Amino acid sequence: MADVAALAGVSSQTVSRVSMGLDNVRPETRRKVLTAMAELGYSANVAARALRYGSYGTLGVIAHRLARTGESRTVEAVVEAARAQGYTVTLVDVESPSSDEVTAAAARLSHQAIDGLVIIRAETATPDTLALPHRMPVVVSDSRFVGHHPAVGADQIDGARRATQHLLGLGHATVHHVAGPADSGPAQMRADAWRAALTEAGRDVPDVLRGDWTAGTGYEIGRELAADLDVTAVFCANDETAAGVLRALHEAGRRVPADVSVVGFDGIPLAEHLWPPLTTVVQDFSGIGRALVDLLLQQVRDGRALDDVHTLVPVELVVRASTGPAPGARRRDS
Amino acid sequence: MADVAALAGVSSQTVSRVSMGLDNVRPETRRKVLTAMAELGYSANVAARALRYGSYGTLGVIAHRLARTGESRTVEAVVEAARAQGYTVTLVDVESPSSDEVTAAAARLSHQAIDGLVIIRAETATPDTLALPHRMPVVVSDSRFVGHHPAVGADQIDGARRATQHLLGLGHATVHHVAGPADSGPAQMRADAWRAALTEAGRDVPDVLRGDWTAGTGYEIGRELAADLDVTAVFCANDETAAGVLRALHEAGRRVPADVSVVGFDGIPLAEHLWPPLTTVVQDFSGIGRALVDLLLQQVRDGRALDDVHTLVPVELVVRASTGPAPGARRRDS
DNA sequence: AGCACCGATGTTTACGTAAACATCAGCGGA
DNA sequence: TCCGCTGATGTTTACGTAAACATCGGTGCT
Numbered sequence: 184m185a186d187v188a189a190l191a192g193v194s195s196q197t198v199s200r201v202s203m204g205l206d207n208v209r210p211e212t213r214r215k216v217l218t219a220m221a222e223l224g225y226s227a228n229v230a231a232r233a234l235r236y237g238s239y240g241t242l243g244v245i246a247h248r249l250a251r252t253g254e255s256r257t258v259e260a261v262v263e264a265a266r267a268q269g270y271t272v273t274l275v276d277v278e279s280p281s282s283d284e285v286t287a288a289a290a291r292l293s294h295q296a297i298d299g300l301v302i303i304r305a306e307t308a309t310p311d312t313l314a315l316p317h318r319m320p321v322v323v324s325d326s327r328f329v330g331h332h333p334a335v336g337a338d339q340i341d342g343a344r345r346a347t348q349h350l351l352g353l354g355h356a357t358v359h360h361v362a363g364p365a366d367s368g369p370a371q372m373r374a375d376a377w378r379a380a381l382t383e384a385g386r387d388v389p390d391v392l393r394g395d396w397t398a399g400t401g402y403e404i405g406r407e408l409a410a411d412l413d414v415t416a417v418f419c420a421n422d423e424t425a426a427g428v429l430r431a432l433h434e435a436g437r438r439v440p441a442d443v444s445v446v447g448f449d450g451i452p453l454a455e456h457l458w459p460p461l462t463t464v465v466q467d468f469s470g471i472g473r474a475l476v477d478l479l480l481q482q483v484r485d486g487r488a489l490d491d492v493h494t495l496v497p498v499e500l501v502v503r504a505s506t507g508p509a510p511g512a513r514r515r516d517s
Numbered sequence: 518m519a520d521v522a523a524l525a526g527v528s529s530q531t532v533s534r535v536s537m538g539l540d541n542v543r544p545e546t547r548r549k550v551l552t553a554m555a556e557l558g559y560s561a562n563v564a565a566r567a568l569r570y571g572s573y574g575t576l577g578v579i580a581h582r583l584a585r586t587g588e589s590r591t592v593e594a595v596v597e598a599a600r601a602q603g604y605t606v607t608l609v610d611v612e613s614p615s616s617d618e619v620t621a622a623a624a625r626l627s628h629q630a631i632d633g634l635v636i637i638r639a640e641t642a643t644p645d646t647l648a649l650p651h652r653m654p655v656v657v658s659d660s661r662f663v664g665h666h667p668a669v670g671a672d673q674i675d676g677a678r679r680a681t682q683h684l685l686g687l688g689h690a691t692v693h694h695v696a697g698p699a700d701s702g703p704a705q706m707r708a709d710a711w712r713a714a715l716t717e718a719g720r721d722v723p724d725v726l727r728g729d730w731t732a733g734t735g736y737e738i739g740r741e742l743a744a745d746l747d748v749t750a751v752f753c754a755n756d757e758t759a760a761g762v763l764r765a766l767h768e769a770g771r772r773v774p775a776d777v778s779v780v781g782f783d784g785i786p787l788a789e790h791l792w793p794p795l796t797t798v799v800q801d802f803s804g805i806g807r808a809l810v811d812l813l814l815q816q817v818r819d820g821r822a823l824d825d826v827h828t829l830v831p832v833e834l835v836v837r838a839s840t841g842p843a844p845g846a847r848r849r850d851s
Numbered sequence: 852a853g854c855a856c857c858g859a860t861g862t863t864t865a866c867g868t869a870a871a872c873a874t875c876a877g878c879g880g881a
Numbered sequence: 882t883c884c885g886c887t888g889a890t891g892t893t894t895a896c897g898t899a900a901a902c903a904t905c906g907g908t909g910c911t
Contacts, residue, residue, distance in 0.1 A: 231897035233564035255589035398790035426790045456732035456760045565867035
């Protein structure tokens, strides 16, 4: 900056004014400064600016297994929403969503230059075991943190309930559920809502089949389901798992939806192009991302924490060809 | 820091020494300082440290449509590799990979605190039109930038060639190609390699069908392909497109692979669980991510640019059930 | 003409840290 | 006993910027 000032024959403060885009600089002076800046390849030092100004223009994001669909779509939405507000995003990916790892990631991030922290999922972490940097604004996309940190989440319960009721409404006697991992909050909520919907309708509640969000275990569990001719309706905790189940059903010669109906969860772009196109509960990831950033920036700007805010983002059941009348119901029809 | 020093009854320099983990501090003094730090919830100011030290411990990443599979897997790999080297990652997502947007994103990032820049794809950008911050270390995952910036890329050409030859080897007279967007470098390379493989084998080269990486256009193009009974083999520029093509073939009643064989590209986790499981060219995304970070940090540490380095990461053709002998070949068999 | 005011620009200072240098106490050897 | 050395700690300074304040020349008014 001093070099630029010397070359342009002005003070460093004038260089600062030009670089900040203030308007109380004579056009001629501004031009001289800009020329000097270009010549020297000058650009402002961010660290110094942040030091002076007290803000970094950056939000930290802790994500868990970024390449998983829901994860990357939420992150993309957060990045997008942050950009709209003039912030960039620093990303840390954790192997497992345990308290230790999330705490370590938060510590790593707090050693970076961030103004606030978005925790995409803190599945096995609990409010008590999760240590966060002092006075760091935080939002969590996990509703178990209500009362501790502001939270944003899709309406898991409504989605799982509607998926289950959709299948019951098609005449299926009951609905089997391929769940997500036991240590996942959303997986738990979806399983609970499925169980509640069955109970409410007075139906048998089959054992939960425990998946891990991947298509691979969906396939393995699907092979067992395919072998059981009593199974006519399966609600999967996510679309990947549903893809695995579909494959297993095809391999076993069970027709979808004539013999078995399948519902997914998430609404990944590929869901529409699986065979048959998958009925699924679509989450509004970009709405979640926007809500997360809004809640976080509100705290950053006010300088104080919002404790008990909880934004519930609605979901939508999109019915496609993977669900149809129960074989029994159809038989009654004919 | 001054407060901590006062509370611990030492100088700020001693606090700094403790916080940097230097060992020339008496255990008793260290303990006092740590106690004071804990009491005041002190943590070092990153901007000041960066200002003093000249480095941020952060790499910038410019990605294009993060939620797309290949993208997010590469980003995850970069994040992972960066973490292994003690760096975090700041992410910017651009709508389109044009020079203007990438240049703007680089400018945004250079206003952030980064030590180097990873450009995941700069498809429509060219070395001439892409303006980057002065003296910023850069790597690009796009081989068209060889000679301008260090580049890392999967061996697109080998992958597309092997996919095409695999289909020809199964007895198909020719192979149709559903390409990626015309302004994408990798899409261009895959299409060129497919064309070359056909020409080399002395086969007819059908018109390129122009997709946009999505399953949606794959489906639309697939409906046309399904209507053309001469089509027996389709090589898709990525797995999503292939999923759309598979769906269109199913809807039209064309059997896969008995009537039509389909190959994808990327090796997304779902490829194995599409119906039928998709033969595809698997990219080593985490290898690409590691190579990108290695090349970048080499420049960051040496303080100088590596101009003409080009790392080619091998790909692997994984054969699954979506490809089989050409109908003609089968007929000859029987 | 003289004065008050305003806009453009320069000067000083503070942001929080860590390197470089300074100081100081204690200890061993002559 | 005194000197010099060593290790622990304190003091000064610089990193690059922008706010706050100071200055200076011109303009319009009386």
